[in-house]
Amino acid sequence: MLVLVTGSLLALALVGSALILFLSLSHQPATNHSQVAASPSPSPSPDVLVQARPAAAPLFSDNFADNSKGWDTTGGPGFSKTIANHALTMTDRNHRILVAPLPIRQTFSDFQITVDMTLESGDGNDSMGIYMRGDDQLANDYRVDIFGDATYAISKEVTGLDGNTQVRILSGIASHRAIKPLGQQNEVTVIIKGNQIVLGVNGHLIASVTDSSYSNGMIALFVSNGTSSPAATAAITSVAVYPAPSQLP
Numbered sequence: 001m002l003v004l005v006t007g008s009l010l011a012l013a014l015v016g017s018a019l020i021l022f023l024s025l026s027h028q029p030a031t032n033h034s035q036v037a038a039s040p041s042p043s044p045s046p047d048v049l050v051q052a053r054p055a056a057a058p059l060f061s062d063n064f065a066d067n068s069k070g071w072d073t074t075g076g077p078g079f080s081k082t083i084a085n086h087a088l089t090m091t092d093r094n095h096r097i098l099v100a101p102l103p104i105r106q107t108f109s110d111f112q113i114t115v116d117m118t119l120e121s122g123d124g125n126d127s128m129g130i131y132m133r134g135d136d137q138l139a140n141d142y143r144v145d146i147f148g149d150a151t152y153a154i155s156k157e158v159t160g161l162d163g164n165t166q167v168r169i170l171s172g173i174a175s176h177r178a179i180k181p182l183g184q185q186n187e188v189t190v191i192i193k194g195n196q197i198v199l200g201v202n203g204h205l206i207a208s209v210t211d212s213s214y215s216n217g218m219i220a221l222f223v224s225n226g227t228s229s230p231a232a233t234a235a236i237t238s239v240a241v242y243p244a245p246s247q248l249p
Contacts, residue, residue, distance in 0.1 A: 050200030050249045052114045052189045054242050059111065060104055061240040064088050070103040089120075091233040092225040099131065099138060101220040102241070108133070109216035110193045110244035117146070117221070118185040121233045124149030125226030126182075128234035132192055133217035139165060141217060144190055144199055145224065148182035148232075151175045154199055154209055170197070171207040178204035185237070193244040205249050 062069045067083045075081060078093040081100060092098040119128045127145040134141030139159035146152055153172035159165040178201050180186050189200040195212040198205070219241065223234035 048205035048249055049203055050189050050191075050198070050205050051245070052187055052200065052203055053240065054112065054245060056242050058240045058242050059108075060102060060106075061238075063238050064236070071100060072103065087235040087237045088221070089233065089235045090221075090223040091231055092223055093231040095225050095227055097222050097224045099220045099222045100236075101218055102239075107216050107218055108192075108241065111219075112189065112191045112242045112244055113219060114187060114189045114238075114240050114242075115221065115236060116185055116187050116238040117234055117236045119146070119148050119182050119223075119232065119234050121229075121231060122148050122182060122225065123229040124151075124182075125228045126232035127153075127224045127226070128232075128236075129222055129224070130188065130190055131218070131220040131222060132190060132197075133214040134220060135217055138218070138220060140214065142170075142192070142197060142211070142214060143167075143222075144188065145172075146179060146186055146188060146201070147173070149175075150179040150181040152179060152199065152201070152206060154197060154207055156211060156213055158213070170209040170211055171199070174207075176201065176204070176206050178202045178206065191244060191248060193248060196248055198248055200249065208248070 064083050064086050071083060071088060073081045073083060079098050081090045088100060090098050090100060113130060115130060117128050119126060124147055127147045129143060129145040131138055132142045140157060142156050144154055151173050154170045155167050156170060157165050157167055187202050191198040195210050198208045200206060221236055223232050225232040
């Protein structure tokens with residue numbers, strides 16, 4: 001009888017641990033961005049270029065030749081993260097946001113990050129992107145989405161005392177000729193310096209916004225499965241974080 005009770009308690013503990021792990025790896029349901037009217041492209045004229053890979057030594061970098069950096073590749077029902085074939089591949093089937101925090105115990109204030117990433121499967125409501133200056137739960141943060149239909153958004157997430165999170169779009173949702181659609185790789189660069197957030201894609205300046213809500217925090221990569229596709233998969237082949245440049249583009 002004691003063995004049965006002990007076994008039951010252990011099973012409950014394992015189920016509870018698995019649920020906590022799932023919640024820690026996936027975030028609120030993704031927004032159906034097709035419900036938001038895309039604004040005209042704010043592309044600069046003339047075209048402004050962004051130096052994606054400066055000469056400065058990176059503060060962190062990985063090309064995913066292996067998992068020597070210690071990324072969390074824990075999976076679960078409806079989501080997975082793997083490192084193979086020189087890529088971190090993330091898939092979500094739960095209509096949620098699956099995150100991969102940088103595997104370093106460090107927060108960042110002013111910096112530049114460049115990520116080579118491909119939304120391999122999904123649709124126009126699915127996205128991949130970067131969280132920046134986030135708190136330890138990624139409840140309050142800035143985030144950049146690159147959607148499957150070659151649109152983008154720069155947003156901030158604000159979580160109230162009631163636990164409800166609002167996503168406030170700072171720029172977008174909008175198209176830009178430099179952004180490549182579903183199935184093609186995008187080189188995404190974000191510079192945060194003071195209250196300025198600059199987004200570049202494939203070497204071209206996409207948007208620049210000003211916001212002073214968050215001054216430092218964690219960095220994470222993500223894939224977001226929207227409301228209209230069965231799954232979204234993103235493959236990241238390179239990530240590098242640099243000191244912020246002396247001058248913004």
